[in-house]
Amino acid sequence: MTKTEIFAKIKEAAEDYGLAAAEYNGRMEIRGTWTNIFINEKMDFGSFNREKKEMTASFTADCSICRMGGNTTPDDLFKAADEIRKAATLTEFINGKNYSCIYKMD
Secondary structure, rough: OOOOHHHHHHHHHHHOOOOOOOOOHHHEEEEOEEEEEEEEEEEEEEEEEEOOOEEEEEEEEEEEOOOOOOOHHHHHHHHHHHHHHHHHHHHHHHHHOOOOOEEEOO
């Protein structure tokens, strides 16, 4: 699987949860009103194959909650709670997929 294919699958999953994913400078973020999910790419330098000139990269998700203002309504709190639940579930889903790809060096 390529990085582009991984990002497409993550974007599709985010849309299924009602969240919007966007790619910025080769990184992906999923931003909600009250949550942010960052997709992290980690290069596994120990996997470098000198003969094939290949290296593996893995992708994980980290979720954070944004601050809310002081005059929130109960409806705002319910909306925030629902979004936090969706973001947590999506983060767990992404991390459970163990996404990785192989980069070929030229």
